[in-house]
Amino acid sequence: MRIALITDAFPPLRSSGAVQLRDLSLEFAKQGHEITTLVAAPELEEDWRIETWNDVRIARLKSPKTKDIGYVRRTIGEFRMPFSMLHNFRKCPLANEHWDGVVWYSPTIFLGPFANALKQLSKCRSYLIIRDIFPEWAVDMGLMGRGLPYRFFKLIANYQYSIADVIGAQTFGNLTYFTDWASRPGRRVEVLQNWLSDVPNSGCSIRICDTSLAGRKIFVYAGNMGVAQGMGILLNLAESLVSRKDIGFLFVGRGSDAQRLRRDALTRGLDNVVFFDEIDPDEITGLYAQCHVGMVALDPRHKTHNIPGKFVSYMQSGLPVLARINPGNDLCLLIEKEHVGRVCTATSVDSLGSMAQALVTDIAKDDGFKNRCKALAARLFSPEIAVRQIVEALRA
Structure with missing residues (x-):
């Protein structure tokens, strides 16, 4: 045609x-x-x-x-x-x-x-x-x-x-x-x-081993940081887990809230958080190869359904997800049914923190996450x- x-x-x-x-x-x-x-x-x-x-x-x-x-x-x-x-x-x-x-x-x-x-x-x-x-x-x-x-x-x-x-x-x-x-x-x-097309790992300009997060289990968020995402709770999550020296939070991207979040992290003195500007999309595979969990955030006030592109990119790279999304979103059922991570619809950072820590434990015990994520990406x-x-x- x-x-x-x-x-x-x-x-x-x-x-x-x-x-x-x-x-x-x-x-x-x-x-x-x-x-x-x-x-x-x-x-x-x-x-x-x-x-x-x-x-x-x-x-x-x-x-x-x-x-x-x-x-x-x-x-x-x-x-x-x-x-x-x-x-x-x-x-x-x-x-x-x-x-x-x-x-x-x-x-x-x-x-x-x-x-x-x-x-x-x-x-x-x-x-x-x-x-x-x-x-x-x-x-x-x-x-x-x-x-x-x-x-x-x-x-x-x-x-x-x-x-x-x-x-x-x-x-x-x-x-x-x-x-x-x-x-x-x-x-x-x-x-x-x-x-999303499968992109080979051609390396990445971001080297986590050269940052203060080296050696930690990395929760990564890569993409737009704007009003629709409700990113504040992810920073609150990082603050609630600041005592966990084995967990780090990496934020990569741009958007209307990006600079505010950077300043907020600095003001709070969060040594478990690192920010980078957006990178070339072809570097994303190389970035995710250094990470352990992909984060998804959607403001809970949303009433429509959304499966963000970043979720697809996490699945493609074999990264289980920690998702905080709006109640009733189809993505909730998908994550739970396919066993590809943990999903939270509550507004409480305590609930999200418990899930983040449970997911770290899950990953250590279950080596099937990567294959399940990749299979879901290929199928859907x-x-x-x-x-x-x-x-x-x-x-x-």
Whole structure:
């Protein structure tokens, strides 16, 4: 098939979304499809640039800046983004090409107008990959009420849903959110699990043996440190276990809370905590090879379901997880059913601390964790499965 894949996240960005879209693009090409990935590119000087990389055609389209800026500027930039992309797409050599399917990735919720223009041009089916349900989660978190801003974002989100033929949600728990949408003829909602390609261990610029955590059992968190994660409890966990000289906590990444957490750890004098800036995604395997437990954090106020990309990366590397997530999240049942770690939905740091210590004991007694984690990743979270599922839906 000839497929157009639209995203605002792609390397050289280092976000989990960028890595996922890279892996998905490569897998489309690997399975013999003609894939063109259309990327929002605020860094471009020119209006467009076309590249070819490992049989993936990448069209970077100049667009407004939407990352690492204030909320108001970001909203304005994201609103303008699809129209800027479409405007510059019409200037490039691909403008008159036709597609057998249009796929786009959310977040962001704003790519609908561009996706619809390509869909109408080619008279083809469309597939929306949705990883979180915004603005609902922002309301759950208390970041906004149900006033004018909410209604604006809801209108944008509903528009992108309206132009999709198939929506691939992240978990079974999120399917019910789209019940009314899917009741109309020709629409379908399904679970499309997260995915990640297996990356060989090529080393890592972070050497834990050269830090104050050398020789300890390492609990690692690698990824975004923002409001949605509720990272404060992980720092509280580290403080509660500061007397355990055999346990250390490593935080790697960036985000709106990253600097605050660093300052907080310094103020508390936590000698069992080390922070590093984000690293290249290809170094993650080398990082995890030095660690013992992967940490997952989701603010308990969330009411929607989420299986974070970092959970998938831990599984792929054979790392059992310590997860503190919102009650009822599908991830809770998955961790318990597959015996790949410990999961806490309580707000008490004491409960999480008990689980962390129990997990250290579990790992010492049970040498099957690594194999169970890797088997789960291969069975559920591979790009091969994701591509086959998307293609089948586009051909239906």
